[in-house]
């Protein structure tokens with residue numbers, strides 16, 4: 533497994549929409565978030581892999597999801613790897629995958645065409661074209677384009693964290709998630725009953741100084757560069773970003789928002805619960821946050837059971853991810869196995885996971901909750917075409 537991980541890293545990784553670790557370079561697209569070096573940053577030795585535990589404990593032999601999982605958060609670019617992905621999906625028990633990189637125009641057309649071999653199992657979400665965001669008429673232009681994307685088959689819209697952390701107003705300030713010029717876009721999603729997958733903010737440790745008491749540093753991040761650390765930069769604080777995301781959800785009650793990465797609040801499930809209680813149009817997915825959830829297994833289990841109708845399954849995976857990535861998801865959700873590796877989103881050259889230097893524990897969700905998480909909730913949000921295709925697949 534280790535060799536696979538190292539290979540995976542050295543071939544270069546695109547962690548679309550997600551910041552990259554110290555040696556990991558985003559390829560194939562520009563990452564325009566201001567990666568300013570934090571003041572006082574000094575390189576430090578690389579982090580080494582976790583020690584081999586001597587613990588002997590149950591390890592469930594699990595390969596496939598118990599029910600056909602719908603991965604609501606995946607980065608497949610234009611589905612050029614559709615064929616091999618479908619094969620892996622069959623092996624892993626994945627029913628459908630939502631590609632958040634469908635974009636718009638020609639790219640969306642290509643993604644739809646490549647996905648067409650899948651009988652509806654490979655699905656695309658659209659994105660906005662942010663070019664000209666400060667020009668008059670951008671909002672109408674994008675609402676119209678989005679409508680074309682929906683008619684072309686896009687089942688939802690993805691908004692990346694660059695809203696709030698990347699795109700700027702003409703005065704140099706950041707365009708925040710609750711910016712009024714997006715109202716036409718949100719209304720268009722409501723009109724077509726299409727959900728929005730929105731990523732706002734990042735884990736708080738990214739805003740804290742780089743040093744041994746920062747849990748991300750301890751995990752191995754920022755050993756050789758400050759990329760992805762926002763301390764001392766002009767990027768709005770996570771609290772400002774999260775508050776803006778909450779205002780957005782409050783201001784648009786007819787629009788469905790799925791807040792990615794446990795709403796970027798997986799470190800505070802009490803707050804996620806408050807949002808779910810307050811806003812019926814608010815949903816969360818678990819993608820790329822198994823490290824957060826798996827280190828608080830009792831709280832996570834209680835939380836997902838209580839809010840079983842509002843939590844969706846997602847991985848933040850991409851076509852390069854093999855079974856080593858998928859299986860820990862099933863283990864975490866379905867078994868009571870203890871003290872195992874989370875499916876790391878970022879791994880350094882030595883195989884050390886950069887998002888948490890700790891192990892996770894399974895939360896053995898009951899079958900009815902698993903079904904909701906794996907597919908029932910997604911089917912409720914994704915509209916009739918997807919439901920029909922899913923039913924067809926089960927025959």
Ligand SMILES: [Zn+2]
Nearest residue numbers: 548549550848
């Ligand atoms: Zn993502």
